[in-house]
Amino acid sequence: MNNKPTNINLHGVENASAACFNLNNDGATLTIYTSRPDARVISDFRSGEAKFSLFEYEGVAFFMSNFGANGWLDAPFHAAMNPPGTAGVPDEFVAGKHHLALAVIACDAQSGEQYGARLVTLSKEFSAYLIATAHDQLAVPIGRSEYERVINKAYAAFSASRMAREAVVRCKGGAQEAEESPSLGGDRAAVQRSAVTEFVHVTLDTGQTCVQRTESVGMAARALLMKLIVESRETGWTDLELGDETYPLHIDVKDSNLTCQLCMQFEQGPVPVVTMGVALDPSSSTEFWRELHELPGHGPLLSDPSRPPSAPWIAAVLNEFECLWAAQGPQIPQYFEVLTWAGGFERCMAFAFADFAALESSAS
Incomplete structure:
Protein backbone atom coordinates (compact mmCIF):
# COMPACT_ATOMS: atom_id res chain seq x y z
CA MET A 1 0.00 0.00 0.00
CA GLU A 179 -14.50 -6.24 19.53
CA GLU A 180 -10.87 -6.87 20.11
CA SER A 181 -9.26 -9.59 18.05
CA PRO A 182 -9.79 -13.02 19.65
CA SER A 183 -6.91 -14.55 21.53
CA LEU A 184 -7.18 -18.30 21.80
CA GLY A 185 -3.95 -18.96 23.63
CA GLY A 186 -3.34 -16.63 26.55
CA ASP A 187 -0.24 -14.61 25.80
CA ARG A 188 -0.08 -15.54 22.13
CA ALA A 189 -0.70 -12.86 19.52
CA ALA A 190 -4.36 -12.12 18.90
CA VAL A 191 -4.13 -13.20 15.27
CA GLN A 192 -1.56 -15.61 13.96
CA ARG A 193 -1.47 -15.87 10.19
CA SER A 194 -1.40 -19.44 8.96
CA ALA A 195 1.12 -20.87 6.53
CA VAL A 196 -1.61 -21.09 3.87
CA THR A 197 -0.81 -18.61 1.11
CA GLU A 198 -3.51 -19.49 -1.42
CA PHE A 199 -6.73 -21.44 -1.95
CA VAL A 200 -8.28 -22.95 -5.05
CA HIS A 201 -11.79 -21.44 -5.07
CA VAL A 202 -14.50 -23.43 -6.86
CA THR A 203 -18.14 -22.48 -7.44
CA LEU A 204 -19.82 -25.88 -7.61
CA ASP A 205 -22.90 -24.59 -9.50
CA THR A 206 -20.84 -23.42 -12.48
CA GLY A 207 -17.56 -25.27 -12.10
CA GLN A 208 -15.77 -21.91 -12.23
CA THR A 209 -12.35 -21.99 -10.56
CA CYS A 210 -9.95 -19.26 -9.46
CA VAL A 211 -7.06 -18.83 -7.03
CA GLN A 212 -7.40 -16.70 -3.89
CA ARG A 213 -4.14 -15.40 -2.41
CA THR A 214 -3.39 -14.31 1.14
CA GLU A 215 -2.55 -10.71 0.19
CA SER A 216 -6.14 -10.23 -1.02
CA VAL A 217 -7.53 -10.41 2.54
CA GLY A 218 -6.74 -7.75 5.12
CA MET A 219 -5.77 -8.54 8.70
CA ALA A 220 -8.90 -6.88 10.10
CA ALA A 221 -11.24 -9.05 8.02
CA ARG A 222 -9.36 -12.18 9.05
CA ALA A 223 -9.51 -11.21 12.73
CA LEU A 224 -13.20 -10.34 12.67
CA LEU A 225 -14.26 -13.53 10.91
CA MET A 226 -12.04 -15.66 13.13
CA LYS A 227 -13.88 -14.09 16.06
CA LEU A 228 -17.16 -15.31 14.54
CA ILE A 229 -15.74 -18.83 14.19
CA VAL A 230 -14.88 -18.75 17.89
CA GLU A 231 -18.33 -17.40 18.82
CA SER A 232 -20.06 -20.21 16.91
CA ARG A 233 -18.27 -23.04 18.71
CA GLU A 234 -20.89 -23.47 21.44
CA THR A 235 -24.13 -23.49 19.42
CA GLY A 236 -22.97 -23.52 15.80
CA TRP A 237 -24.56 -20.11 15.23
CA THR A 238 -23.36 -16.51 15.18
CA ASP A 239 -24.31 -13.30 13.34
CA LEU A 240 -22.56 -11.28 10.66
CA GLU A 241 -23.64 -7.64 10.97
CA LEU A 242 -23.29 -5.41 7.92
CA GLY A 243 -24.87 -1.98 7.98
CA ASP A 244 -28.49 -2.33 9.07
CA GLU A 245 -28.66 -6.00 8.13
CA THR A 246 -27.87 -9.08 10.21
CA TYR A 247 -26.96 -12.32 8.46
CA PRO A 248 -27.04 -15.51 10.56
CA LEU A 249 -24.05 -17.80 10.06
CA HIS A 250 -24.04 -21.52 10.80
CA ILE A 251 -20.46 -22.75 11.18
CA ASP A 252 -19.31 -26.32 11.70
CA VAL A 253 -15.63 -27.16 12.23
CA LYS A 254 -14.47 -30.76 11.98
CA ASP A 255 -10.71 -31.17 12.22
CA SER A 256 -9.25 -29.41 9.16
CA ASN A 257 -12.60 -28.81 7.41
CA LEU A 258 -15.08 -25.96 7.86
CA THR A 259 -18.65 -25.71 6.62
CA CYS A 260 -20.29 -22.28 6.75
CA GLN A 261 -23.81 -21.31 5.73
CA LEU A 262 -24.37 -17.61 5.05
CA CYS A 263 -28.08 -17.12 5.76
CA MET A 264 -30.84 -14.58 5.40
CA GLN A 265 -33.46 -14.24 8.12
CA PHE A 266 -36.96 -15.07 6.89
CA GLU A 267 -40.29 -15.44 8.68
CA GLN A 268 -39.74 -19.17 9.14
CA GLY A 269 -36.16 -18.67 10.36
CA PRO A 270 -32.68 -18.44 8.80
CA VAL A 271 -32.34 -19.88 5.29
CA PRO A 272 -28.90 -20.37 3.68
CA VAL A 273 -28.03 -18.24 0.67
CA VAL A 274 -24.64 -19.87 0.17
CA THR A 275 -23.06 -22.95 1.69
CA MET A 276 -19.28 -22.99 1.59
CA GLY A 277 -16.70 -25.55 2.58
CA VAL A 278 -13.02 -25.01 3.33
CA ALA A 279 -10.58 -27.93 3.29
CA LEU A 280 -7.05 -27.47 4.61
CA ASP A 281 -5.75 -31.06 4.67
CA PRO A 282 -5.66 -33.33 1.58
CA SER A 283 -6.17 -36.45 3.73
CA SER A 284 -9.80 -35.59 4.53
CA SER A 285 -10.71 -33.35 1.61
CA THR A 286 -11.95 -36.00 -0.87
CA GLU A 287 -14.84 -37.20 1.29
CA PHE A 288 -15.66 -33.62 2.31
CA TRP A 289 -15.82 -32.60 -1.36
CA ARG A 290 -18.32 -35.39 -2.05
CA GLU A 291 -20.45 -34.41 0.97
CA LEU A 292 -20.76 -30.82 -0.28
CA HIS A 293 -22.13 -32.11 -3.59
CA GLU A 294 -24.81 -34.09 -1.74
CA LEU A 295 -26.22 -31.14 0.23
CA PRO A 296 -29.92 -30.33 -0.44
CA GLY A 297 -31.42 -27.03 -1.59
CA HIS A 298 -29.48 -26.31 -4.78
CA GLY A 299 -29.79 -26.85 -8.51
CA PRO A 300 -27.60 -28.98 -10.80
CA LEU A 301 -23.86 -28.75 -10.10
CA LEU A 302 -21.29 -28.66 -12.91
CA SER A 303 -18.33 -29.71 -10.77
CA ASP A 304 -17.38 -33.40 -10.57
CA PRO A 305 -18.02 -34.88 -7.07
CA SER A 306 -15.31 -37.49 -7.66
CA ARG A 307 -12.55 -35.03 -8.62
CA PRO A 308 -11.72 -32.52 -5.89
CA PRO A 309 -8.97 -29.94 -6.42
CA SER A 310 -5.78 -30.18 -4.43
CA ALA A 311 -6.23 -28.89 -0.89
CA PRO A 312 -6.35 -26.27 0.44
CA TRP A 313 -9.55 -25.34 -1.37
CA ILE A 314 -12.80 -23.38 -1.02
CA ALA A 315 -16.02 -24.78 -2.47
CA ALA A 316 -19.27 -22.82 -2.60
CA VAL A 317 -22.79 -23.75 -3.68
CA LEU A 318 -25.82 -21.47 -4.01
CA ASN A 319 -28.95 -22.57 -2.17
CA GLU A 320 -31.07 -20.72 -4.70
CA PHE A 321 -34.14 -22.98 -4.73
CA GLU A 322 -34.62 -22.96 -0.96
CA CYS A 323 -33.77 -19.28 -0.55
CA LEU A 324 -35.85 -17.88 -3.41
CA TRP A 325 -38.80 -20.01 -2.31
CA ALA A 326 -38.64 -18.37 1.14
CA ALA A 327 -37.94 -14.80 -0.05
CA GLN A 328 -40.79 -12.30 -0.27
CA GLY A 329 -41.06 -8.73 -1.55
CA PRO A 330 -37.96 -6.64 -0.71
CA GLN A 331 -36.08 -9.76 0.38
CA ILE A 332 -35.77 -10.88 -3.24
CA PRO A 333 -33.49 -7.98 -4.35
CA GLN A 334 -31.67 -8.31 -1.03
CA TYR A 335 -30.93 -11.94 -1.92
CA PHE A 336 -29.37 -10.89 -5.22
CA GLU A 337 -27.39 -8.14 -3.47
CA VAL A 338 -25.93 -10.73 -1.08
CA LEU A 339 -24.69 -12.65 -4.10
CA THR A 340 -22.60 -9.62 -5.16
CA TRP A 341 -20.39 -9.88 -2.05
CA ALA A 342 -20.73 -13.55 -1.09
CA GLY A 343 -17.61 -14.51 -3.07
CA GLY A 344 -15.50 -12.02 -1.13
CA PHE A 345 -16.97 -13.32 2.12
CA GLU A 346 -16.01 -16.88 1.15
CA ARG A 347 -12.43 -15.81 0.48
CA CYS A 348 -12.13 -13.96 3.80
CA MET A 349 -13.71 -16.79 5.78
CA ALA A 350 -11.29 -19.32 4.28
CA PHE A 351 -8.19 -17.42 5.39
CA ALA A 352 -9.79 -16.71 8.79
CA PHE A 353 -10.34 -20.46 9.24
CA ALA A 354 -6.72 -21.13 8.27
CA ASP A 355 -5.63 -18.68 10.99
CA PHE A 356 -8.02 -20.30 13.47
CA ALA A 357 -6.65 -23.76 12.68
CA ALA A 358 -3.08 -22.50 13.11
CA LEU A 359 -3.90 -21.11 16.56
CA GLU A 360 -5.70 -24.31 17.58
CA SER A 361 -2.71 -26.34 16.47
CA SER A 362 -0.22 -24.18 18.37
CA ALA A 363 -2.34 -24.46 21.53
CA SER A 364 -2.31 -28.27 21.49
Whole structure:
Protein backbone atom coordinates (compact mmCIF):
# COMPACT_ATOMS: atom_id res chain seq x y z
CA MET A 1 0.00 0.00 0.00
CA ASN A 2 1.75 3.11 -1.22
CA ASN A 3 -0.52 5.53 0.66
CA LYS A 4 1.14 4.51 3.94
CA PRO A 5 3.24 7.32 5.45
CA THR A 6 6.93 6.85 4.78
CA ASN A 7 7.72 7.37 8.46
CA ILE A 8 5.44 7.10 11.46
CA ASN A 9 7.29 8.66 14.37
CA LEU A 10 5.17 9.59 17.36
CA HIS A 11 8.26 10.18 19.51
CA GLY A 12 7.00 7.78 22.16
CA VAL A 13 4.40 10.28 23.39
CA GLU A 14 1.72 8.39 25.29
CA ASN A 15 -1.55 8.06 23.32
CA ALA A 16 -0.23 10.01 20.32
CA SER A 17 -1.84 8.56 17.20
CA ALA A 18 -1.47 8.59 13.42
CA ALA A 19 -3.74 7.11 10.77
CA CYS A 20 -3.24 5.43 7.41
CA PHE A 21 -6.17 5.00 4.99
CA ASN A 22 -6.41 3.07 1.76
CA LEU A 23 -9.12 2.27 -0.76
CA ASN A 24 -8.47 -0.21 -3.56
CA ASN A 25 -10.32 -2.92 -5.45
CA ASP A 26 -10.51 -5.03 -2.27
CA GLY A 27 -12.23 -2.31 -0.21
CA ALA A 28 -11.41 0.33 2.41
CA THR A 29 -8.99 -0.02 5.32
CA LEU A 30 -8.01 2.38 8.10
CA THR A 31 -5.00 1.56 10.29
CA ILE A 32 -4.48 3.54 13.51
CA TYR A 33 -0.99 3.64 15.04
CA THR A 34 -0.86 4.75 18.69
CA SER A 35 2.16 5.26 20.92
CA ARG A 36 1.80 3.57 24.33
CA PRO A 37 -2.04 3.49 24.25
CA ASP A 38 -3.79 3.47 27.62
CA ALA A 39 -7.03 1.66 28.46
CA ARG A 40 -9.28 4.59 27.52
CA VAL A 41 -7.70 5.04 24.10
CA ILE A 42 -7.90 1.32 23.39
CA SER A 43 -11.56 1.26 24.41
CA ASP A 44 -12.37 4.27 22.21
CA PHE A 45 -10.80 2.73 19.12
CA ARG A 46 -12.47 -0.62 19.78
CA SER A 47 -15.98 0.57 20.60
CA GLY A 48 -16.23 4.38 20.78
CA GLU A 49 -18.47 6.44 18.53
CA ALA A 50 -16.87 6.69 15.09
CA LYS A 51 -17.11 9.86 13.00
CA PHE A 52 -15.62 10.40 9.54
CA SER A 53 -15.17 13.24 7.09
CA LEU A 54 -13.38 13.74 3.78
CA PHE A 55 -11.23 16.80 3.06
CA GLU A 56 -9.76 17.50 -0.39
CA TYR A 57 -6.74 19.60 -1.28
CA GLU A 58 -5.19 19.91 -4.74
CA GLY A 59 -6.30 16.43 -5.78
CA VAL A 60 -5.23 14.64 -2.59
CA ALA A 61 -7.95 13.39 -0.25
CA PHE A 62 -7.58 13.37 3.53
CA PHE A 63 -9.69 10.69 5.21
CA MET A 64 -10.55 12.13 8.62
CA SER A 65 -11.53 9.89 11.54
CA ASN A 66 -12.52 10.49 15.15
CA PHE A 67 -13.08 7.65 17.64
CA GLY A 68 -14.62 8.48 21.01
CA ALA A 69 -12.68 11.27 22.73
CA ASN A 70 -9.46 10.81 20.76
CA GLY A 71 -9.78 13.80 18.44
CA TRP A 72 -9.51 14.02 14.67
CA LEU A 73 -6.85 12.07 12.77
CA ASP A 74 -5.99 12.76 9.14
CA ALA A 75 -4.90 10.14 6.61
CA PRO A 76 -3.83 11.41 3.16
CA PHE A 77 -4.91 9.27 0.23
CA HIS A 78 -4.62 9.15 -3.56
CA ALA A 79 -6.03 6.12 -5.39
CA ALA A 80 -3.36 6.29 -8.11
CA MET A 81 -0.64 5.66 -5.52
CA ASN A 82 -1.71 2.02 -5.23
CA PRO A 83 0.16 -0.63 -7.26
CA PRO A 84 -1.36 -1.40 -10.70
CA GLY A 85 -2.65 -4.78 -9.55
CA THR A 86 -4.78 -3.32 -6.76
CA ALA A 87 -5.49 0.26 -7.90
CA GLY A 88 -9.22 0.74 -8.34
CA VAL A 89 -12.45 0.44 -6.37
CA PRO A 90 -14.63 -2.59 -5.50
CA ASP A 91 -16.24 -3.79 -8.74
CA GLU A 92 -19.59 -4.59 -7.14
CA PHE A 93 -20.14 -1.12 -5.62
CA VAL A 94 -23.27 0.72 -6.82
CA ALA A 95 -23.55 4.39 -5.78
CA GLY A 96 -26.73 5.14 -3.85
CA LYS A 97 -27.34 1.46 -3.18
CA HIS A 98 -24.34 0.19 -1.25
CA HIS A 99 -22.51 1.19 1.91
CA LEU A 100 -18.74 0.78 1.99
CA ALA A 101 -17.49 -1.32 4.88
CA LEU A 102 -14.39 0.16 6.51
CA ALA A 103 -12.02 -2.28 8.21
CA VAL A 104 -10.32 -0.51 11.12
CA ILE A 105 -7.14 -1.93 12.67
CA ALA A 106 -5.58 -0.39 15.79
CA CYS A 107 -1.88 -1.08 16.43
CA ASP A 108 0.80 -0.12 18.92
CA ALA A 109 3.16 2.22 17.04
CA GLN A 110 6.30 0.86 18.70
CA SER A 111 5.71 -2.91 18.72
CA GLY A 112 3.30 -3.17 15.80
CA GLU A 113 1.08 -5.37 17.99
CA GLN A 114 -2.58 -5.19 17.09
CA TYR A 115 -4.79 -4.25 20.04
CA GLY A 116 -8.15 -3.97 18.31
CA ALA A 117 -10.13 -4.34 15.10
CA ARG A 118 -13.62 -3.38 14.03
CA LEU A 119 -15.74 -3.18 10.92
CA VAL A 120 -17.69 0.06 10.44
CA THR A 121 -20.08 0.95 7.64
CA LEU A 122 -19.95 4.35 5.93
CA SER A 123 -23.14 6.12 4.85
CA LYS A 124 -24.31 5.69 1.26
CA GLU A 125 -23.62 9.39 0.56
CA PHE A 126 -20.12 9.21 2.04
CA SER A 127 -19.41 5.92 0.25
CA ALA A 128 -20.51 7.29 -3.11
CA TYR A 129 -18.44 10.47 -2.70
CA LEU A 130 -15.37 8.49 -1.66
CA ILE A 131 -15.69 6.16 -4.66
CA ALA A 132 -16.17 9.14 -7.01
CA THR A 133 -13.06 10.79 -5.53
CA ALA A 134 -11.04 7.64 -6.14
CA HIS A 135 -12.23 7.50 -9.76
CA ASP A 136 -11.21 11.14 -10.26
CA GLN A 137 -7.78 10.43 -8.77
CA LEU A 138 -7.24 7.37 -10.97
CA ALA A 139 -7.92 9.55 -14.02
CA VAL A 140 -5.13 11.95 -12.99
CA PRO A 141 -2.09 9.97 -11.74
CA ILE A 142 0.33 11.61 -9.32
CA GLY A 143 3.98 10.92 -8.54
CA ARG A 144 5.37 10.28 -5.07
CA SER A 145 7.23 13.61 -4.85
CA GLU A 146 4.17 15.62 -5.94
CA TYR A 147 1.96 13.62 -3.56
CA GLU A 148 4.22 14.43 -0.61
CA ARG A 149 4.55 18.08 -1.69
CA VAL A 150 0.76 18.54 -1.63
CA ILE A 151 0.49 16.79 1.74
CA ASN A 152 3.14 19.02 3.30
CA LYS A 153 1.50 22.12 1.82
CA ALA A 154 -1.86 21.08 3.29
CA TYR A 155 -0.33 20.41 6.70
CA ALA A 156 1.23 23.88 6.68
CA ALA A 157 -2.16 25.49 6.07
CA PHE A 158 -4.66 23.31 7.93
CA SER A 159 -4.91 21.57 11.29
CA ALA A 160 -6.70 18.23 11.50
CA SER A 161 -9.68 19.83 13.24
CA ARG A 162 -9.94 22.50 10.51
CA MET A 163 -9.78 19.81 7.81
CA ALA A 164 -12.68 18.07 9.53
CA ARG A 165 -14.68 21.34 9.71
CA GLU A 166 -14.12 22.13 6.03
CA ALA A 167 -14.79 18.60 4.78
CA VAL A 168 -16.85 18.00 1.66
CA VAL A 169 -18.80 15.09 3.16
CA ARG A 170 -19.30 13.66 6.66
CA CYS A 171 -20.90 10.67 8.35
CA LYS A 172 -21.01 8.65 11.53
CA GLY A 173 -19.98 5.02 11.49
CA GLY A 174 -22.91 2.65 11.11
CA ALA A 175 -23.43 -0.75 12.69
CA GLN A 176 -20.09 -1.71 14.15
CA GLU A 177 -18.28 -4.92 14.88
CA ALA A 178 -16.35 -3.47 17.79
CA GLU A 179 -14.50 -6.24 19.53
CA GLU A 180 -10.87 -6.87 20.11
CA SER A 181 -9.26 -9.59 18.05
CA PRO A 182 -9.79 -13.02 19.65
CA SER A 183 -6.91 -14.55 21.53
CA LEU A 184 -7.18 -18.30 21.80
CA GLY A 185 -3.95 -18.96 23.63
CA GLY A 186 -3.34 -16.63 26.55
CA ASP A 187 -0.24 -14.61 25.80
CA ARG A 188 -0.08 -15.54 22.13
CA ALA A 189 -0.70 -12.86 19.52
CA ALA A 190 -4.36 -12.12 18.90
CA VAL A 191 -4.13 -13.20 15.27
CA GLN A 192 -1.56 -15.61 13.96
CA ARG A 193 -1.47 -15.87 10.19
CA SER A 194 -1.40 -19.44 8.96
CA ALA A 195 1.12 -20.87 6.53
CA VAL A 196 -1.61 -21.09 3.87
CA THR A 197 -0.81 -18.61 1.11
CA GLU A 198 -3.51 -19.49 -1.42
CA PHE A 199 -6.73 -21.44 -1.95
CA VAL A 200 -8.28 -22.95 -5.05
CA HIS A 201 -11.79 -21.44 -5.07
CA VAL A 202 -14.50 -23.43 -6.86
CA THR A 203 -18.14 -22.48 -7.44
CA LEU A 204 -19.82 -25.88 -7.61
CA ASP A 205 -22.90 -24.59 -9.50
CA THR A 206 -20.84 -23.42 -12.48
CA GLY A 207 -17.56 -25.27 -12.10
CA GLN A 208 -15.77 -21.91 -12.23
CA THR A 209 -12.35 -21.99 -10.56
CA CYS A 210 -9.95 -19.26 -9.46
CA VAL A 211 -7.06 -18.83 -7.03
CA GLN A 212 -7.40 -16.70 -3.89
CA ARG A 213 -4.14 -15.40 -2.41
CA THR A 214 -3.39 -14.31 1.14
CA GLU A 215 -2.55 -10.71 0.19
CA SER A 216 -6.14 -10.23 -1.02
CA VAL A 217 -7.53 -10.41 2.54
CA GLY A 218 -6.74 -7.75 5.12
CA MET A 219 -5.77 -8.54 8.70
CA ALA A 220 -8.90 -6.88 10.10
CA ALA A 221 -11.24 -9.05 8.02
CA ARG A 222 -9.36 -12.18 9.05
CA ALA A 223 -9.51 -11.21 12.73
CA LEU A 224 -13.20 -10.34 12.67
CA LEU A 225 -14.26 -13.53 10.91
CA MET A 226 -12.04 -15.66 13.13
CA LYS A 227 -13.88 -14.09 16.06
CA LEU A 228 -17.16 -15.31 14.54
CA ILE A 229 -15.74 -18.83 14.19
CA VAL A 230 -14.88 -18.75 17.89
CA GLU A 231 -18.33 -17.40 18.82
CA SER A 232 -20.06 -20.21 16.91
CA ARG A 233 -18.27 -23.04 18.71
CA GLU A 234 -20.89 -23.47 21.44
CA THR A 235 -24.13 -23.49 19.42
CA GLY A 236 -22.97 -23.52 15.80
CA TRP A 237 -24.56 -20.11 15.23
CA THR A 238 -23.36 -16.51 15.18
CA ASP A 239 -24.31 -13.30 13.34
CA LEU A 240 -22.56 -11.28 10.66
CA GLU A 241 -23.64 -7.64 10.97
CA LEU A 242 -23.29 -5.41 7.92
CA GLY A 243 -24.87 -1.98 7.98
CA ASP A 244 -28.49 -2.33 9.07
CA GLU A 245 -28.66 -6.00 8.13
CA THR A 246 -27.87 -9.08 10.21
CA TYR A 247 -26.96 -12.32 8.46
CA PRO A 248 -27.04 -15.51 10.56
CA LEU A 249 -24.05 -17.80 10.06
CA HIS A 250 -24.04 -21.52 10.80
CA ILE A 251 -20.46 -22.75 11.18
CA ASP A 252 -19.31 -26.32 11.70
CA VAL A 253 -15.63 -27.16 12.23
CA LYS A 254 -14.47 -30.76 11.98
CA ASP A 255 -10.71 -31.17 12.22
CA SER A 256 -9.25 -29.41 9.16
CA ASN A 257 -12.60 -28.81 7.41
CA LEU A 258 -15.08 -25.96 7.86
CA THR A 259 -18.65 -25.71 6.62
CA CYS A 260 -20.29 -22.28 6.75
CA GLN A 261 -23.81 -21.31 5.73
CA LEU A 262 -24.37 -17.61 5.05
CA CYS A 263 -28.08 -17.12 5.76
CA MET A 264 -30.84 -14.58 5.40
CA GLN A 265 -33.46 -14.24 8.12
CA PHE A 266 -36.96 -15.07 6.89
CA GLU A 267 -40.29 -15.44 8.68
CA GLN A 268 -39.74 -19.17 9.14
CA GLY A 269 -36.16 -18.67 10.36
CA PRO A 270 -32.68 -18.44 8.80
CA VAL A 271 -32.34 -19.88 5.29
CA PRO A 272 -28.90 -20.37 3.68
CA VAL A 273 -28.03 -18.24 0.67
CA VAL A 274 -24.64 -19.87 0.17
CA THR A 275 -23.06 -22.95 1.69
CA MET A 276 -19.28 -22.99 1.59
CA GLY A 277 -16.70 -25.55 2.58
CA VAL A 278 -13.02 -25.01 3.33
CA ALA A 279 -10.58 -27.93 3.29
CA LEU A 280 -7.05 -27.47 4.61
CA ASP A 281 -5.75 -31.06 4.67
CA PRO A 282 -5.66 -33.33 1.58
CA SER A 283 -6.17 -36.45 3.73
CA SER A 284 -9.80 -35.59 4.53
CA SER A 285 -10.71 -33.35 1.61
CA THR A 286 -11.95 -36.00 -0.87
CA GLU A 287 -14.84 -37.20 1.29
CA PHE A 288 -15.66 -33.62 2.31
CA TRP A 289 -15.82 -32.60 -1.36
CA ARG A 290 -18.32 -35.39 -2.05
CA GLU A 291 -20.45 -34.41 0.97
CA LEU A 292 -20.76 -30.82 -0.28
CA HIS A 293 -22.13 -32.11 -3.59
CA GLU A 294 -24.81 -34.09 -1.74
CA LEU A 295 -26.22 -31.14 0.23
CA PRO A 296 -29.92 -30.33 -0.44
CA GLY A 297 -31.42 -27.03 -1.59
CA HIS A 298 -29.48 -26.31 -4.78
CA GLY A 299 -29.79 -26.85 -8.51
CA PRO A 300 -27.60 -28.98 -10.80
CA LEU A 301 -23.86 -28.75 -10.10
CA LEU A 302 -21.29 -28.66 -12.91
CA SER A 303 -18.33 -29.71 -10.77
CA ASP A 304 -17.38 -33.40 -10.57
CA PRO A 305 -18.02 -34.88 -7.07
CA SER A 306 -15.31 -37.49 -7.66
CA ARG A 307 -12.55 -35.03 -8.62
CA PRO A 308 -11.72 -32.52 -5.89
CA PRO A 309 -8.97 -29.94 -6.42
CA SER A 310 -5.78 -30.18 -4.43
CA ALA A 311 -6.23 -28.89 -0.89
CA PRO A 312 -6.35 -26.27 0.44
CA TRP A 313 -9.55 -25.34 -1.37
CA ILE A 314 -12.80 -23.38 -1.02
CA ALA A 315 -16.02 -24.78 -2.47
CA ALA A 316 -19.27 -22.82 -2.60
CA VAL A 317 -22.79 -23.75 -3.68
CA LEU A 318 -25.82 -21.47 -4.01
CA ASN A 319 -28.95 -22.57 -2.17
CA GLU A 320 -31.07 -20.72 -4.70
CA PHE A 321 -34.14 -22.98 -4.73
CA GLU A 322 -34.62 -22.96 -0.96
CA CYS A 323 -33.77 -19.28 -0.55
CA LEU A 324 -35.85 -17.88 -3.41
CA TRP A 325 -38.80 -20.01 -2.31
CA ALA A 326 -38.64 -18.37 1.14
CA ALA A 327 -37.94 -14.80 -0.05
CA GLN A 328 -40.79 -12.30 -0.27
CA GLY A 329 -41.06 -8.73 -1.55
CA PRO A 330 -37.96 -6.64 -0.71
CA GLN A 331 -36.08 -9.76 0.38
CA ILE A 332 -35.77 -10.88 -3.24
CA PRO A 333 -33.49 -7.98 -4.35
CA GLN A 334 -31.67 -8.31 -1.03
CA TYR A 335 -30.93 -11.94 -1.92
CA PHE A 336 -29.37 -10.89 -5.22
CA GLU A 337 -27.39 -8.14 -3.47
CA VAL A 338 -25.93 -10.73 -1.08
CA LEU A 339 -24.69 -12.65 -4.10
CA THR A 340 -22.60 -9.62 -5.16
CA TRP A 341 -20.39 -9.88 -2.05
CA ALA A 342 -20.73 -13.55 -1.09
CA GLY A 343 -17.61 -14.51 -3.07
CA GLY A 344 -15.50 -12.02 -1.13
CA PHE A 345 -16.97 -13.32 2.12
CA GLU A 346 -16.01 -16.88 1.15
CA ARG A 347 -12.43 -15.81 0.48
CA CYS A 348 -12.13 -13.96 3.80
CA MET A 349 -13.71 -16.79 5.78
CA ALA A 350 -11.29 -19.32 4.28
CA PHE A 351 -8.19 -17.42 5.39
CA ALA A 352 -9.79 -16.71 8.79
CA PHE A 353 -10.34 -20.46 9.24
CA ALA A 354 -6.72 -21.13 8.27
CA ASP A 355 -5.63 -18.68 10.99
CA PHE A 356 -8.02 -20.30 13.47
CA ALA A 357 -6.65 -23.76 12.68
CA ALA A 358 -3.08 -22.50 13.11
CA LEU A 359 -3.90 -21.11 16.56
CA GLU A 360 -5.70 -24.31 17.58
CA SER A 361 -2.71 -26.34 16.47
CA SER A 362 -0.22 -24.18 18.37
CA ALA A 363 -2.34 -24.46 21.53
CA SER A 364 -2.31 -28.27 21.49
